[in-house]
Amino acid sequence: MEGQLSEILRQKIIDGLATQPPPFTRRDVRIPQIKGKAVAVIGMRRTGKTTFLWQLLADRLSAGTPREDLLYFNFEDERLGDLRARNMGMIVEEYYSLHPEGRDTRRATFFFDEIQVVPGWEVFARRLLDTERVDLFLSGSSALLLSREVATSMRGRAVEAMVHPLSFREYLRHLHREPGHPPLAITKAARSLLERDLRNYLQTGGFPESLGLGLRDHHELLDGYVDSVLLRDVIERHKVSHPIALRWMVRHLLGNAGGFFTVNKFCGDLRSQGIPVAKGTIHEYLAHLEDAFLIRTVSLATNSERQRMVNPRKVFPIDPGLIPIFDQSGKPNTGHALETCVLLHLDRAGAQTSWVKTPDGFEVDFLAVHPGSRKELIQICTNVEDGKTREREIRSLLNAKKNNPGVSLHLITLDPWPSETPLPKNIHHHLASDWLLA
Numbered sequence: 001m002e003g004q005l006s007e008i009l010r011q012k013i014i015d016g017l018a019t020q021p022p023p024f025t026r027r028d029v030r031i032p033q034i035k036g037k038a039v040a041v042i043g044m045r046r047t048g049k050t051t052f053l054w055q056l057l058a059d060r061l062s063a064g065t066p067r068e069d070l071l072y073f074n075f076e077d078e079r080l081g082d083l084r085a086r087n088m089g090m091i092v093e094e095y096y097s098l099h100p101e102g103r104d105t106r107r108a109t110f111f112f113d114e115i116q117v118v119p120g121w122e123v124f125a126r127r128l129l130d131t132e133r134v135d136l137f138l139s140g141s142s143a144l145l146l147s148r149e150v151a152t153s154m155r156g157r158a159v160e161a162m163v164h165p166l167s168f169r170e171y172l173r174h175l176h177r178e179p180g181h182p183p184l185a186i187t188k189a190a191r192s193l194l195e196r197d198l199r200n201y202l203q204t205g206g207f208p209e210s211l212g213l214g215l216r217d218h219h220e221l222l223d224g225y226v227d228s229v230l231l232r233d234v235i236e237r238h239k240v241s242h243p244i245a246l247r248w249m250v251r252h253l254l255g256n257a258g259g260f261f262t263v264n265k266f267c268g269d270l271r272s273q274g275i276p277v278a279k280g281t282i283h284e285y286l287a288h289l290e291d292a293f294l295i296r297t298v299s300l301a302t303n304s305e306r307q308r309m310v311n312p313r314k315v316f317p318i319d320p321g322l323i324p325i326f327d328q329s330g331k332p333n334t335g336h337a338l339e340t341c342v343l344l345h346l347d348r349a350g351a352q353t354s355w356v357k358t359p360d361g362f363e364v365d366f367l368a369v370h371p372g373s374r375k376e377l378i379q380i381c382t383n384v385e386d387g388k389t390r391e392r393e394i395r396s397l398l399n400a401k402k403n404n405p406g407v408s409l410h411l412i413t414l415d416p417w418p419s420e421t422p423l424p425k426n427i428h429h430h431l432a433s434d435w436l437l438a
Contacts, residue, residue, distance in 0.1 A: 002087070002090075005080075005082060005083065005087065005090065006090055006094060008077075008079045008080065009080075009090055009091055009094045010094045010097075010098070012073060012074075012077070013071065013073065013091070013094055013095050013098065014098070016071055016072045016073050016074075017067060017068055017070075017071060017098075019072065021054045021055070021057055021058040021061070022051075022054060024051045024054060024055055024058075025051075025166070025170060025173055025174040025208065026055060026170075026173060027048065027051075027052050027055060027163065027166075027170060028167065028169065028170060028348070029041075029052055029161055029162070029163055030161065030162075030348075030350070031056070031161050032159040032160070032161070034159050036129065036157075037129075037157060037158055037159045038125055038129060038136040038137070038138055038154060038157055038158040038159075039135075039136070039137045039138070039158070039159055039160075039161050040138045040139070040154075040158045040159070040160050040161070041053060041137060041138065041139035041161050041163060042139075042160050042161070042162055042163070042293075043162055043163035043164060043293055044165075044225075044229065044292065044293035044294060044318050045225060045228055045229060045233075046207055046208075046209055046225050047163045047164060047165050047207065047208075047293075048163055048165075048166075048208050049139045049140075049163050050074075050113055050139065051208070052139075052161075052163050053072065053111045053113055053137060053139055054072065054111075056111065056137060057070050057072055057109070057111055060109060065109070066106075068098075068099050068102070069099075069102060069106055069107070069108045069109060070108075070109050070111070071095060071108065071109070071110050071111065072111045072113065073091065073110065073111065073112055073113070074113040074114055075112065075113065075114045075115050075117050075118055076113070076114035076117055080117075080118075083118050084118065084119060084120060085118060085119065085120030085121060085122075085123050085124045086120075088118060088121065088124040089124065089127075092128065092132060095108075103132075103133075104133060105133075106133070107133045107134065107135060108132075108133065108134045108135075109134065109135040109136075109137070110128070110134055110135070110136050110137070111137045111139075112125075112136070112137070112138050112139075113139050113140065114139075114140045115138050115139075115140055116140040117140075122153035122154055125138065125154065125157070125158075126154060126155065126157050129157055138158070162347075162348075164206075164318065164319075164344055164347070164348060165205060165206035165207045165208075165318065165319040165321070166206030166207075166208060166211075167206065167344070167345065167348060167436070168198060168201050168206075168341060168345075168433075168436040168437065169436070169437050170206065171197070171201050171206050171211075172194075172197060174208070174211060175197070175211075177193070177197060179194065179437065183431070183433065183434040183437055184434070194433050195433055198414075198432060198433045198436070199334070199414075201320070201341075202320050202334055202337040202338060202341065203320075203321070203324060203337070204218065204321050205222070205319040205320045205321020205322065206319055206320075206321065207221075207222060207225065207319060207321060209221065210222055210321065218321075219324070219325050222321055222322055222325055223325055226250065226254070226294065226322065226325075229292050229293075229294050230243075230246065230247065230250060230294075233288075233291075233292040233294075234246065234285075234288045234289065234292055237288075238284075238288055240285070240288075241281070242275070242277050242281065244275060245270055245275050245277045245281075245282075245285070246285050248270065248273075248275070249266065249282065249285055249286075249289075250289065250294070251326055252266070252269075253289070253295055253315045253317075254295070254317050254322050254323065254325070254326035254327075255323075255326035255327045255328055256315070256327075257315070257316055257317055257320075257322075257323045257327070257333065257336040257337070257339075257340055258314060258315075258316055258335075258336035258339045258340065259314065259315065259336075260312035260313070260314060261286075261297075261312055261313055261314070261315045262312045262313075263279050263282045263283055263286070264279065266282060267279050267282055293318050294317070294318055295315055295316065295317060295318065296315070296316045296317075296318060296343060296344070296347070297313045297314070297315050297316075298313060298314040298315075298316070298343065298353055298354060298355050298366070299311070299313050299354055299355070300312075300313075300354060300355060300356075300357060301354035301355060301356045301357075301367045302354075311357075314355050316336075316339070316340045316343055316344075317340060318344070319340075319344075320337040320338075320340045320341055323336060323337050323340070334382050334414065335380070335381070335382045338380055338382060338412075338414055338432055339365060339380050341432075341436060342365075342366065342378065342380055342412060342432075342435075342436075343366065345435075345436055346366065346368050346378075349370065350370065350371050351368040351369060351370045351371075351376075352368070352369045353366050353367070353368050353369075354366070354367050355367070356377065356400050356404075358396075358399045358400050358402070358403060359403070360399055362395065362396040362399040362400060363396060364377050364378070364379055364396050364397060364400045365378055365379055365380050366378040366380075367400075367404065367407070374408075375404065375406065375407040375408070376407065376408050376409075376410055377397055377400050377401065377404060377407050377408070377409050377410065378410045378411075378412060379393050379396060379397050379410070379411050379412070380412045380413075380432075381393050381411065381412070381413050381414075382413065382414040382415065383413075383414070383415055384413050384415060384417055384418065385415070385418070387421075390418075390421060393411060394411070394423070394424065394427065397409045397411065397427055398424065398427075401426075408426075408428065409426055409427045409428065410427070410428045410429075410430060410435075411423070411427055411428070411429050411430070412430045412431075412432050412435050413429070413430075413431065413432065414431075414432050416431065417429050
């Protein structure tokens with residue numbers, strides 16, 4: 001049996017070394033530069049993690065690394081059903097039997113995809129980092145490779161690279177329409193096309209496989225993604241005892257993107273439908289959904305942990321394309337889609353984000369604290385034609401600044417700001433299309 005497994009591993013290694021990187025849309029994913037750590041490529045299912053592994057391989061290849069020093073190996077293969085951690089070392093031995101001159105003299109890079117299908121893979125990964133001259137990248141579609149699991153399993157030996165659905169810039173790149181000039185330097189015709197693309201992106205989102213599909217196929221595909229996450233990453237993994245309540249909860253959250261969510265109120269809604277569920281269970285479900293990268297929650301900006309817990313959280317999907325599928329209002333939800341995009345843009349930039357409620361009762365969409373402690377208060381609005389709307393947004397920002405000294409004020413709108421309406425000098429206005437490309 002071991003001899004047969006050895007032959008399979010050798011052939012997969014030969015094939016992996018011979019395969020050239022496939023065509024891909026380049027992703028703007030940050031890789032932590034910390035020596036001696038494995039990099040776990042994480043994110044929701046179908047966001048393009050495998051493709052990103054190939055991008056990393058292609059980057060090293062173009063930088064001059066010999067092809068034989070770059071091994072892509074996919075563990076999702078029915079022939080490897082008997083592979084366990086104790087014999088995963090055979091992969092290393094078979095690789096170096098093909099290229100013995102590189103062992104201990106050159107640094108190889110291993111890209112291990114779907115590694116979580118092998119029980120005990122973490123022990124092998126740690127030993128590989130300790131005993132061989134390798135850089136190690138790990139990825140997989142299972143919930144077993146969620147960020148919390150990787151950090152625990154690898155005992156501090158792994159860092160994370162988060163792959164979101166396509167950002168607006170990546171979406172334009174995928175369509176071969178990424179601007180070659182700063183937004184302020186593009187022509188009027190290019191500006192019109194850019195604004196149209198943004199409105200389309202707010203509706204379709206950025207799951208790579210869904211782009212270019214007809215409306216029905218697009219909705220069915222994304223609905224299937226959500227079902228897959230619920231079943232495999234939440235219900236099966238956590239042995240959920242109330243799957244009906246969980247599904248109800250997901251449809252409520254995704255159908256009210258950017259809305260406020262309180263556990264007490266939702267439990268009351270469930271009881272009114274004859275579905276009694278404990279508050280603690282709902283708290284757990286919310287954490288599970290966030291761990292599976294399906295949703296993103298934003299808490300109140302406060303130094304009090306108690307205030308943070310008792311105040312409602314704003315809940316957003318991981319991609320704006322999920323909103324039209326679950327929003328039953330029948331109205332365009334452009335505002336919440338734009339708010340979702342702004343939040344995810346801040347996440348990609350590494351900002352810590354919360355929402356603000358002032359002592360005077362005014363609300364601001366986000367307080368973003370960037371690495372280095374730079375702070376921004378950000379208000380988002382789609383249509384600013386109405387004078388009362390403009391006044392409200394300005395008043396909220398100025399009021400929130402009173403309790404946030406040293407913070408910069410930003411107003412992001414989908415439509416241009418009316419030229420006849422001056423803004424206070426300390427408020428920076430941004431067209432959404434420009435800000436999302438910054």
